[in-house]
Amino acid sequence: MREIDPQSGDLKSDDRLTEALRGLAVSSRQGAPAEVGAGLATAFRRHHARRRLVRRISMAALAACIALLAGLMSLRSRSPHQVPTRQIVKEQPSVIPAKAPQDVTVAKAAPTPARPVKRHLKPKAANSNLAAASRQFLALPGYDPAVPADELRVVRVQVPASALWQMGAPVSPDSGARKFMADFVVSQDGTPYAVRLVQ
Amino acid sequence: MADSPVEDQELLRQLGKGNETAFTTLYERYQGPIYRFALHMSGNTATAEEVTQEVFTLLIGNHKGYEADKGPLGNYLFGIARNLTRRVMQRSRLDLPIEEEWLDTGEAGFTSDLDVLSELSNSELLEFLRKAVLALPEQYREVVALCDLEEMSYGDAGALLECSPGTVASRLHRARAMLKTKLLKIRLSFQKCVK
Numbered sequence: 353m354r355e356i357d358p359q360s361g362d363l364k365s366d367d368r369l370t371e372a373l374r375g376l377a378v379s380s381r382q383g384a385p386a387e388v389g390a391g392l393a394t395a396f397r398r399h400h401a402r403r404r405l406v407r408r409i410s411m412a413a414l415a416a417c418i419a420l421l422a423g424l425m426s427l428r429s430r431s432p433h434q435v436p437t438r439q440i441v442k443e444q445p446s447v448i449p450a451k452a453p454q455d456v457t458v459a460k461a462a463p464t465p466a467r468p469v470k471r472h473l474k475p476k477a478a479n480s481n482l483a484a485a486s487r488q489f490l491a492l493p494g495y496d497p498a499v500p501a502d503e504l505r506v507v508r509v510q511v512p513a514s515a516l517w518q519m520g521a522p523v524s525p526d527s528g529a530r531k532f533m534a535d536f537v538v539s540q541d542g543t544p545y546a547v548r549l550v551q
Numbered sequence: 552m553a554d555s556p557v558e559d560q561e562l563l564r565q566l567g568k569g570n571e572t573a574f575t576t577l578y579e580r581y582q583g584p585i586y587r588f589a590l591h592m593s594g595n596t597a598t599a600e601e602v603t604q605e606v607f608t609l610l611i612g613n614h615k616g617y618e619a620d621k622g623p624l625g626n627y628l629f630g631i632a633r634n635l636t637r638r639v640m641q642r643s644r645l646d647l648p649i650e651e652e653w654l655d656t657g658e659a660g661f662t663s664d665l666d667v668l669s670e671l672s673n674s675e676l677l678e679f680l681r682k683a684v685l686a687l688p689e690q691y692r693e694v695v696a697l698c699d700l701e702e703m704s705y706g707d708a709g710a711l712l713e714c715s716p717g718t719v720a721s722r723l724h725r726a727r728a729m730l731k732t733k734l735l736k737i738r739l740s741f742q743k744c745v746k
Contacts, residue, residue, distance in 0.1 A: 366727070369727055369730060369731060369734075370699075372676055372677070372680050373695070373699040373700065374699075375673065375676070375680075376680050376681060376684070376700060377699065377700040377701070377702070379677050380590065380681075381583075381587075382583070382586070382587070383583035383586050384583075384585075384586040384599070384600055384603040384604075385600065388582070388600050388603055388604050389578060389582065391604065392574075392578060392608065392611070393571065393574070393575065393578075395608060395611060396571060396574050399612065400569035403569070404569070
């Protein structure tokens with residue numbers, strides 16, 4: 353090996369090394385092969401295609417949820433009007449009785465006011481009194497639904513509690529001799545069909 | 552390498568929207584330095600390709616992983632490349648640890664006598680140098696790859712390596728001393744082989 357001045361040799365060698373490193377940098381000025389870039393471009397397209405698909409599906413699902421919610425809300429907003437209608441429909445059979453015999457009787461007795469005189473009410477008055485009457489009259493065991501309504505009349509009488517109880521009227525048998533004012537629906541032959549307590 | 556960070560951010564935003572041109576622009580901008588960094592670190596083209604592919608695949612899958620306030624996009628990508636290269640090298644045992652004797656740079660006889668380089672052909676010199684760089688310990692190889700081969704500033708390299716610019720300069724100085732020693736050893740063994 354040659355003898356050289358250490359300091360100047362060091363500087364010289366530094367320069368040479370720097371130069372050599374620069375040469376190495378230049379010689380390796382290469383990038384990744386084209387296949388890597390192509391593969392990445394494909395991966396990019398695939399990734400975003402999948403993302404778009406997922407986004408579309410989630411948007412569709414969201415729209416379906418919103419539609420479902422809107423449907424449910426509109427159903428709820430309608431339901432408050434429907435419930436009373438149903439209630440009315442359910443109540444109607446109790447007003448115009450088809451099943452219970454006492455109600456049928458009441459319907460026939462409805463035209464009669466609470467007076468011991470036979471009266472024929474006008475149809476409008478009959479309709480208006482029907483509900484009130486149906487709530488008050490009670491059918492008695494002798495009721496015959498075949499009897500036409502125009503053959504009935506209402507008679508107001510004072511009756512002992514015991515007699516009313518025997519007829520099936522809603523009075524306590526303990527009331528004894530106490531007398532009650534009551535309206536009776538009677539047929540032409542005097543058979544009592546229904547009773548209503550006035551007092 | 553360092554383009555306007557604003558432009559990088561805009562490209563990244565477009566990339567997130569699925570703009571392929573934005574992706575291609577970013578790829579063309581950074582693939583070369585990242586590939587070379589991985590190549591200089593590993594000495595293996597397959598590893599360099601794998602790292603480059605992985606870096607950009609991560610960018611495609613999670614472009615929001617980059618936080619602009621933490622530094623330029625280039626540093627972020629280099630950081631990923633650095634970690635991936637380490638991992639791949641550990642996995643494939645490609646890391647060539649430098650021999651202990653080479654770490655001793657006090658052998659003035661070798662360090663001052665680099666005239667021998669002038670006696671080598673250009674291709675021989677480059678080949679020896681490449682081997683010498685690969686034989687450096689990782690922390691020295693990193694600074695040589697970044698500052699000498701990719702011409703990154705000490706500040707950028709320090710930000711990437713999470714150390715101060717002064718540390719980068721110090722490591723680089725030591726790395727060069729090691730390189731000289733290594734080159735002489737390679738050259739001596741080469742001469743022996745020729746004889």
